[in-house]
Amino acid sequence: MSANQNGTDKAKNGANMRIVIACSAFVLSMVGVSFAAVPLYQLFCQVTGYGGTTQRVEQMSETILDRKIKVRFDANVAGGLPWSFKPVDREVELRIGETIQISYTAENKSDQPTYGQATFNVTPMSAGAFFNKIQCFCFTETELKPGETMDMPVVFFVDPAIVDDLDAKDVTTITLSYTFFPHAPEKPVAAVAEPVQDSNTL
Known part of the structure:
Protein backbone atom coordinates (compact mmCIF):
# COMPACT_ATOMS: atom_id res chain seq x y z
CA MET A 1 0.00 0.00 0.00
CA SER A 2 1.39 3.37 -1.00
CA ALA A 3 1.89 6.22 1.43
CA ASN A 4 -0.63 8.30 -0.51
CA GLN A 5 -3.31 5.62 -0.24
CA ASN A 6 -2.59 5.12 3.46
CA GLY A 7 -2.97 8.84 4.06
CA THR A 8 -6.23 8.87 2.08
CA ASP A 9 -7.65 5.99 4.16
CA LYS A 10 -6.73 7.81 7.38
CA ALA A 11 -8.39 10.97 6.14
CA LYS A 12 -11.55 9.03 5.25
CA ASN A 13 -11.59 7.32 8.66
CA GLY A 14 -11.18 10.66 10.37
CA ALA A 15 -14.00 12.18 8.36
CA ASN A 16 -16.26 9.21 9.10
CA MET A 17 -15.49 9.47 12.82
CA ARG A 18 -16.38 13.16 12.82
CA ILE A 19 -19.68 12.36 11.11
CA VAL A 20 -20.48 9.65 13.70
CA ILE A 21 -19.66 12.03 16.57
CA ALA A 22 -21.76 14.80 15.04
CA CYS A 23 -24.72 12.47 14.47
CA SER A 24 -24.48 11.12 18.03
CA ALA A 25 -24.37 14.62 19.47
CA PHE A 26 -27.40 15.58 17.39
CA VAL A 27 -29.40 12.56 18.58
CA LEU A 28 -28.52 13.23 22.23
CA SER A 29 -29.45 16.88 21.91
CA MET A 30 -32.81 15.94 20.38
CA VAL A 31 -33.49 13.55 23.27
CA GLY A 32 -32.71 16.33 25.73
CA VAL A 33 -34.98 18.74 23.90
CA SER A 34 -37.81 16.18 23.87
CA PHE A 35 -37.63 15.77 27.65
CA ALA A 36 -37.51 19.52 28.17
CA ALA A 37 -40.45 19.95 25.82
CA VAL A 38 -42.83 17.97 28.06
CA PRO A 39 -42.91 20.38 31.04
CA LEU A 40 -42.73 23.37 28.69
CA TYR A 41 -45.72 22.04 26.73
CA GLN A 42 -47.66 21.44 29.95
CA LEU A 43 -46.90 24.98 31.11
CA PHE A 44 -47.97 26.34 27.73
CA CYS A 45 -51.26 24.44 27.93
CA GLN A 46 -51.96 25.66 31.46
CA VAL A 47 -51.35 29.29 30.52
CA THR A 48 -53.21 29.30 27.20
CA GLY A 49 -55.82 26.56 27.64
CA TYR A 50 -54.44 24.87 24.50
CA GLY A 51 -55.59 21.28 24.09
CA GLY A 52 -58.59 21.82 26.36
CA THR A 53 -56.49 22.38 29.48
CA THR A 54 -58.51 24.16 32.18
CA HIS A 183 -50.45 6.38 40.86
CA ALA A 184 -47.67 5.28 43.18
CA PRO A 185 -48.08 6.80 46.66
CA GLU A 186 -45.82 9.74 47.35
CA LYS A 187 -43.07 8.93 49.82
CA PRO A 188 -42.63 11.34 52.74
CA VAL A 189 -39.48 13.40 52.69
CA ALA A 190 -37.03 11.92 55.18
CA ALA A 191 -36.43 14.16 58.17
CA VAL A 192 -32.97 15.67 58.30
CA ALA A 193 -31.16 14.29 61.32
CA GLU A 194 -29.77 16.87 63.68
CA PRO A 195 -25.96 16.82 63.81
CA VAL A 196 -24.50 15.10 66.85
CA GLN A 197 -22.26 17.39 68.86
CA ASP A 198 -18.78 16.18 69.50
CA SER A 199 -18.21 15.92 73.27
CA ASN A 200 -14.68 17.20 72.75
CA THR A 201 -16.06 20.54 71.55
CA LEU A 202 -18.19 21.08 74.70
Missing part, protein backbone atom coordinates in the same frame (compact mmCIF):
# COMPACT_ATOMS: atom_id res chain seq x y z
CA GLN A 55 -57.29 27.03 34.33
CA ARG A 56 -56.68 27.05 38.10
CA VAL A 57 -57.69 30.23 39.95
CA GLU A 58 -57.91 31.34 43.58
CA GLN A 59 -61.14 33.37 43.64
CA MET A 60 -64.58 33.58 42.11
CA SER A 61 -65.56 35.74 39.17
CA GLU A 62 -66.82 39.22 40.07
CA THR A 63 -68.95 39.35 36.91
CA ILE A 64 -71.96 37.15 36.21
CA LEU A 65 -73.71 37.41 32.85
CA ASP A 66 -77.33 36.67 32.00
CA ARG A 67 -76.24 34.28 29.27
CA LYS A 68 -76.29 30.61 30.27
CA ILE A 69 -74.07 27.72 29.24
CA LYS A 70 -74.32 23.94 29.76
CA VAL A 71 -71.50 21.87 31.25
CA ARG A 72 -71.50 18.10 30.86
CA PHE A 73 -69.38 15.73 32.95
CA ASP A 74 -67.49 12.65 31.80
CA ALA A 75 -65.60 10.06 33.88
CA ASN A 76 -63.08 7.38 32.92
CA VAL A 77 -60.74 4.98 34.73
CA ALA A 78 -57.55 3.68 33.14
CA GLY A 79 -56.62 0.01 33.24
CA GLY A 80 -54.95 -1.19 36.41
CA LEU A 81 -57.02 0.94 38.79
CA PRO A 82 -59.93 -1.03 40.36
CA TRP A 83 -62.21 1.96 40.84
CA SER A 84 -65.75 2.91 39.99
CA PHE A 85 -65.76 6.61 39.09
CA LYS A 86 -68.70 8.75 37.92
CA PRO A 87 -70.26 12.21 38.17
CA VAL A 88 -73.19 12.72 40.54
CA ASP A 89 -74.92 14.83 37.88
CA ARG A 90 -74.31 14.34 34.18
CA GLU A 91 -75.05 17.94 33.23
CA VAL A 92 -75.68 21.37 34.74
CA GLU A 93 -76.72 24.71 33.31
CA LEU A 94 -75.27 27.86 34.83
CA ARG A 95 -74.80 31.51 34.04
CA ILE A 96 -71.45 32.52 32.61
CA GLY A 97 -69.35 33.82 35.50
CA GLU A 98 -71.44 31.99 38.13
CA THR A 99 -69.43 29.83 40.54
CA ILE A 100 -70.95 26.43 41.30
CA GLN A 101 -69.93 23.15 42.94
CA ILE A 102 -70.52 19.73 41.46
CA SER A 103 -69.31 16.31 42.62
CA TYR A 104 -67.92 13.07 41.34
CA THR A 105 -67.81 9.84 43.36
CA ALA A 106 -65.12 7.18 43.35
CA GLU A 107 -65.18 3.74 44.94
CA ASN A 108 -62.29 1.35 45.47
CA LYS A 109 -63.53 -2.08 44.40
CA SER A 110 -60.45 -3.93 45.64
CA ASP A 111 -59.39 -5.21 49.06
CA GLN A 112 -56.20 -3.15 49.03
CA PRO A 113 -55.49 0.57 49.45
CA THR A 114 -55.10 2.13 46.00
CA TYR A 115 -53.91 5.48 44.72
CA GLY A 116 -55.02 7.45 41.69
CA GLN A 117 -54.25 10.71 39.95
CA ALA A 118 -56.77 12.38 37.64
CA THR A 119 -56.00 14.06 34.35
CA PHE A 120 -58.56 16.35 32.78
CA ASN A 121 -59.54 18.40 29.76
CA VAL A 122 -62.53 20.20 28.30
CA THR A 123 -64.11 20.15 24.86
CA PRO A 124 -64.39 22.07 22.71
CA MET A 125 -60.70 22.90 23.16
CA SER A 126 -61.32 26.58 22.52
CA ALA A 127 -63.18 26.74 25.86
CA GLY A 128 -60.26 25.45 27.90
CA ALA A 129 -58.78 28.88 28.60
CA PHE A 130 -62.13 30.04 30.03
CA PHE A 131 -62.95 27.08 32.29
CA ASN A 132 -61.66 28.13 35.71
CA LYS A 133 -61.35 25.72 38.65
CA ILE A 134 -61.15 26.98 42.21
CA GLN A 135 -61.23 23.55 43.87
CA CYS A 136 -60.68 20.12 42.34
CA PHE A 137 -59.71 16.61 43.43
CA CYS A 138 -57.45 16.54 40.37
CA PHE A 139 -54.99 18.93 42.02
CA THR A 140 -53.63 16.16 44.26
CA GLU A 141 -53.19 12.40 44.48
CA THR A 142 -56.21 10.46 45.80
CA GLU A 143 -56.02 7.46 48.14
CA LEU A 144 -58.94 5.09 48.62
CA LYS A 145 -58.92 2.41 51.28
CA PRO A 146 -60.41 -1.03 50.54
CA GLY A 147 -64.10 -0.61 49.68
CA GLU A 148 -64.00 3.13 50.42
CA THR A 149 -66.30 5.54 48.57
CA MET A 150 -65.30 9.19 48.35
CA ASP A 151 -67.18 12.32 47.34
CA MET A 152 -65.01 14.50 45.09
CA PRO A 153 -66.15 18.11 44.68
CA VAL A 154 -65.21 20.46 41.86
CA VAL A 155 -65.78 24.22 42.21
CA PHE A 156 -65.61 26.16 38.95
CA PHE A 157 -66.94 28.97 36.78
CA VAL A 158 -66.81 29.87 33.10
CA ASP A 159 -64.90 33.11 32.56
CA PRO A 160 -67.15 35.88 31.16
CA ALA A 161 -64.33 36.72 28.73
CA ILE A 162 -65.47 33.71 26.69
CA VAL A 163 -68.17 35.84 25.04
CA ASP A 164 -65.51 38.12 23.51
CA ASP A 165 -63.31 35.35 22.12
CA LEU A 166 -63.56 34.77 18.37
CA ASP A 167 -63.15 30.99 18.66
CA ALA A 168 -65.21 30.35 21.80
CA LYS A 169 -67.95 33.00 21.84
CA ASP A 170 -70.51 30.69 20.16
CA VAL A 171 -69.87 27.72 22.49
CA THR A 172 -73.11 26.67 24.21
CA THR A 173 -72.02 23.37 25.77
CA ILE A 174 -68.74 22.40 27.45
CA THR A 175 -67.75 18.85 28.40
CA LEU A 176 -65.44 18.39 31.38
CA SER A 177 -63.72 15.02 31.22
CA TYR A 178 -61.60 13.25 33.86
CA THR A 179 -59.54 10.08 33.64
CA PHE A 180 -58.08 8.46 36.76
CA PHE A 181 -54.76 6.63 36.38
CA PRO A 182 -52.96 4.36 38.88
